[in-house]
Amino acid sequence: MKIALLSCFYPYRGGISQFNTYLYEELSKRHIVKAFNFTRQYPEILFPGKTQYVTADDEAVPVESESLLDTADPFSYIRTYRAIRDWKPDVLIVRYWMSWFAPSLGYITRRMKKHCKVISILDNVIPHEPHFFDAPLTRYFLKGSTGSVTLCEAVAKDLLKLCPEKKYTVIQHPLYSHFGAKLERDEAERRLGLEHGRKNLLFFGLIRTYKGLDILLEAFGKLSDEYQLIIAGEPYGSFDRYQQIIDRLPNKERIRMNLKYIKDSEVKDYFSAADLAVLPYRSATQSGISSVSYHFEVPMIVTDTGGLKETIGDRGTGIVAAECPPECIRKEIEGFFEDPAIQDRCIRNIRLEKERLSWNTFAMKLEDFIGQL
Numbered sequence: 429m430k431i432a433l434l435s436c437f438y439p440y441r442g443g444i445s446q447f448n449t450y451l452y453e454e455l456s457k458r459h460i461v462k463a464f465n466f467t468r469q470y471p472e473i474l475f476p477g478k479t480q481y482v483t484a485d486d487e488a489v490p491v492e493s494e495s496l497l498d499t500a501d502p503f504s505y506i507r508t509y510r511a512i513r514d515w516k517p518d519v520l521i522v523r524y525w526m527s528w529f530a531p532s533l534g535y536i537t538r539r540m541k542k543h544c545k546v547i548s549i550l551d552n553v554i555p556h557e558p559h560f561f562d563a564p565l566t567r568y569f570l571k572g573s574t575g576s577v578t579l580c581e582a583v584a585k586d587l588l589k590l591c592p593e594k595k596y597t598v599i600q601h602p603l604y605s606h607f608g609a610k611l612e613r614d615e616a617e618r619r620l621g622l623e624h625g626r627k628n629l630l631f632f633g634l635i636r637t638y639k640g641l642d643i644l645l646e647a648f649g650k651l652s653d654e655y656q657l658i659i660a661g662e663p664y665g666s667f668d669r670y671q672q673i674i675d676r677l678p679n680k681e682r683i684r685m686n687l688k689y690i691k692d693s694e695v696k697d698y699f700s701a702a703d704l705a706v707l708p709y710r711s712a713t714q715s716g717i718s719s720v721s722y723h724f725e726v727p728m729i730v731t732d733t734g735g736l737k738e739t740i741g742d743r744g745t746g747i748v749a750a751e752c753p754p755e756c757i758r759k760e761i762e763g764f765f766e767d768p769a770i771q772d773r774c775i776r777n778i779r780l781e782k783e784r785l786s787w788n789t790f791a792m793k794l795e796d797f798i799g800q801l
Contacts, residue, residue: 580735
């Protein structure tokens with residue numbers, strides 16, 4: 429097949445770009461694949477992080493792509509559509525994760541649907557921080573899809589609320605494996621300047637309101653001196669509200685922070701030092717952090733929101749907190765460390781998941797779904 433992929437690729441950074449790179453490489457083993465990229469994803473005013481792009485010291489994998497689409501320039505929608513149409517793909521695959529992209533991607537997919545199958549891979553249908561315009565814009569986009577792929581059942585349910593007749597399949601997020609082998613714990617702690625012999629909790633990734641870092645901080649403030657907390661990731665906006673909580677915690681000296689985008693080569697330092705990753709999300713569909721945790725065999729505590737229970741709790745690779753308040757998170761953290769059987773069970777199940785969630789499996793299931801349409 430000739431497969432066109434329309435999404436963000438190098439030089440854009442982040443989990444979605446990484447996912448697209450892996451998918452491109454896997455599909456290219458069996459098909460002719462071309463990547464179509466953005467010239468601009470967001471105007472800078474809409475992007476509160478430091479940069480959307482790979483920096484000189486990042487180790488992102490370059491993918492050859494044709495950069496055409498500017499979400500803020502309707503004339504680029506026409507150019508991108510014509511370029512994909514003229515390449516004559518059998519399938520167009522498009523990633524979708526927020527309604528800002530609906531006008532540009534929807535313009536292209538609704539026209540390309542006349543020429544080939546169009547598959548939308550949906551990270552979210554209802555975004556983590558919703559607005560009144562999200563549903564109508566997403567419906568507009570979805571009308572251009574022959575079929576959709578969601579990464580968990582929770583997103584599939586959101587999809588059917590908006591488009592009950594939509595053909596879809598659920599394929600779980602594959603694992604990332606490019607972060608290298610796990611380090612010895614002592615070496616990882618040395619690199620991060622951590623005290624040895626404590627129970628290490630990890631909060632990793634972009635720091636956004638819906639991810640609940642404030643909840644974890646309040647919970648951590650009630651834990652004993654046995655624990656230390658590692659916060660690693662770039663704030664998506666101001667960090668002031670979190671710093672105010674930290675300043676009043678009695679155990680603030682046991683918090684280690686690296687508030688920047690974590691390079692791929694550094695990821696192993698954090699997960700090799702961690703005993704437990706904590707995802708106290710207020711809302712979620714799935715999380716790419718869980719894939720990294722699986723790679724390094726780090727159990728997780730997650731909240732019962734979106735697809736986290738389905739992809740972690742139901743698989744026995746972590747603990748699902750029934751509620752989100754700090755006291756509930758604290759109890760689950762303490763319970764994990766008090767029962768070695770829980771720890772052993774989680775790691776054993778993670779190893780089973782690592783065998784199941786390969787990129788080859790994802791690509792084959794995607795190909796099967798395309799063939800059914």
